[in-house]
Amino acid sequence: MTPVPPAPHALPHAVSLLRAARLARSSKPFLARGGPRGERCAGCRLIPSHCLCALRPAVAVRAGVCLVMADIEPLKxxxxxxxxxxxxxxxxxxxWARTGVDPALLALLADPQWQPYLVFPGEFVAQERVVTALLPAEALGGAPARRPLFVLLDATWPEARKxxxxxxxxxxxxxxxxQSEQLSRYRLRRSQRDAHFCTSEVGALCLELAGDTQAAQTLEAYLDVFTNHYLRAKQQLPVDAGDAAHLRLQALASL
Incomplete structure (x- = not known):
C-alpha cells in the first residue's frame, strides 16, 4: 500500500510516530487483513476518497493518555x-515487549505532573490496588495539582491480560x-464480551471521569464517524457527510 501524505492540519502524533517506527523495523510490508490494497492517507489510514483528516477535532483536554501498544497494534x-x-x-x-521497557515510558510514569492510573478490569486485580474514581488531587509543594494520566493497554483482550x-x-x-453499563458500539473488531470496550471507548469513559466532558463526547462522536468512513470504504460506498454521526461531531466541534 502506498501512503498518502497527511493533510497539513493532521500532523503526526504519538501513535503515528510509533507506527512509522514499527514499519521501519518490519522486514516485509504490513497488509491489513480484509482492507483495500490501494493508497491510504498517512493522517487517518483510510483510502483518500474516505479521508477523515478534515474532521479531526480540536478540543481542550486536561487529562493525558498513555497507550502501551501490542506489537502490531499501531499498524492496524x-x-x-x-x-x-x-x-x-x-x-x-x-x-510493549516482554523483555524490556522503553526508558521514556518509565520517565513519564515518574513525572510528578501526572497521576497515572492503569485502566483494567478490577475483577482480575488484587482489590487493594483497585479504584473506581480518581484519587483526590494533591498539589506538590505549591505546584499545580497533578493531572490524571490514563494508561491503556492497547491490544486484544488475551494480549492485554498477558x-x-x-x-x-x-x-x-x-x-x-x-464501572459502566454502556454496551460497546464499536463495529470494526468485536470482543466476545459486550462489556469489553474498544480503546477509544475506554478513553472516552476515562475523560468523562476526569471531568473532560466535551472531550469525552467528542471522542465518542469521532469514533462513530471513523467507523462510518472505515466501513463505507470497505463496502465501496460514498460517505454521507450529512448523517447523524457527522452532524453530532460538527455540533460538538462548534462548542
Missing amino acids: PSNTGWLIADVVADTFAFG MFRKSPYLDKLPVLSL
Whole structure:
C-alpha cells in the first residue's frame, strides 16, 4: 500500500510516530487483513476518497493518555488508539515487549505532573490496588495539582491480560476499574464480551471521569464517524457527510 501524505492540519502524533517506527523495523510490508490494497492517507489510514483528516477535532483536554501498544497494534487501520491521539493532545504511545521497557515510558510514569492510573478490569486485580474514581488531587509543594494520566493497554483482550501480568513496572500503579453499563458500539473488531470496550471507548469513559466532558463526547462522536468512513470504504460506498454521526461531531466541534 502506498501512503498518502497527511493533510497539513493532521500532523503526526504519538501513535503515528510509533507506527512509522514499527514499519521501519518490519522486514516485509504490513497488509491489513480484509482492507483495500490501494493508497491510504498517512493522517487517518483510510483510502483518500474516505479521508477523515478534515474532521479531526480540536478540543481542550486536561487529562493525558498513555497507550502501551501490542506489537502490531499501531499498524492496524482499525486501531482506535489513533483516534485518542487525534483528540487528546497529551497522548503518549509506547510499544510493549516482554523483555524490556522503553526508558521514556518509565520517565513519564515518574513525572510528578501526572497521576497515572492503569485502566483494567478490577475483577482480575488484587482489590487493594483497585479504584473506581480518581484519587483526590494533591498539589506538590505549591505546584499545580497533578493531572490524571490514563494508561491503556492497547491490544486484544488475551494480549492485554498477558501485558498486565508481565509488566512489573506497572505493578505500583493504582488500577482504575471502569464501572459502566454502556454496551460497546464499536463495529470494526468485536470482543466476545459486550462489556469489553474498544480503546477509544475506554478513553472516552476515562475523560468523562476526569471531568473532560466535551472531550469525552467528542471522542465518542469521532469514533462513530471513523467507523462510518472505515466501513463505507470497505463496502465501496460514498460517505454521507450529512448523517447523524457527522452532524453530532460538527455540533460538538462548534462548542
